[in-house]
């Protein structure tokens with residue numbers, strides 16, 4: 712693991728937000744057109760995440776023919792996306808909006824089309840706006856062998872990060888959608 716992903720000595724253990732969804736509760740999509748979790752992306756991952764214990768989440772992603780790199784095998788970038796999306800869902804547990812700063816991925820086993828990837832992610836430490844986290848993707852069941860894993864650094868941002876940087880068409884549509892505004896607020900500590 713690179714030094715940038717090692718929490719400094721002053722980092723604190725993560726604290727589950729009191730209003731975090733209960734363990735087992737589905738988290739839903741943070742944006743309908745998200746490539747990772749949105750229902751509105753025909754070739755997306757349609758990843759479904761649930762709250763876990765503490766500051767953790769679980770998720771499942773079924774590899775389809777849309778996700779191939781080599782014939783019959785998942786593309787590594789798609790698997791990294793599944794890890795990234797699962798790690799991103801940890802924001803629901805902290806009620807913080809955070810984006811990926813760094814994502815370091817180990818690919819340990821090939822993942823065939825048709826596989827259900829069982830993902831688990833947890834926050835390991837928090838230091839200021841920096842959120843340190845780790846994730847695994849297992850095949851053959853939730854207790855199966857680890858096919859992919861990642862360590863990550865997410866950085867907390869305000870909703871302005873998206874409003875200021877996103878293309879105006881999509882931002883205006885999102886801001887006009889009460890359901891999207893509700894989802895964005897669910898991520899924020901002080902909405």
Ligand SMILES: CCCCCCCC/C=C\CCCCCCCC(=O)SCCNC(=O)CCNC(=O)[C@H](O)C(C)(C)COP(=O)(O)OP(=O)(O)OC[C@H]1O[C@@H](n2cnc3c(N)ncnc32)[C@H](O)[C@@H]1OP(=O)(O)O
Nearest residue numbers: 715741795796799810811812813866873885886892895898
């Ligand atoms: C109604 C309105 C509609 C909106 C609704 C939206 C709802 C959304 C809800 C939830 C969204 C969740 C989405 C999850 C999706 C899955 C996750 C992704 O794929 S996210 C996309 C990929 N990532 C990016 O696009 C980031 C691009 N990068 C940036 O924007 C900046 O670089 C950013 C924000 C990461 C940092 O920039 P700075 O200017 O804010 O802050 P600085 O000072 O540079 O960094 C803060 C600290 O972090 C460290 N840091 C930053 N990047 C680092 C890196 N790559 N490696 C190591 N350290 C890093 C720095 O060294 C600094 O540390 P020191 O405070 O000094 O100790």
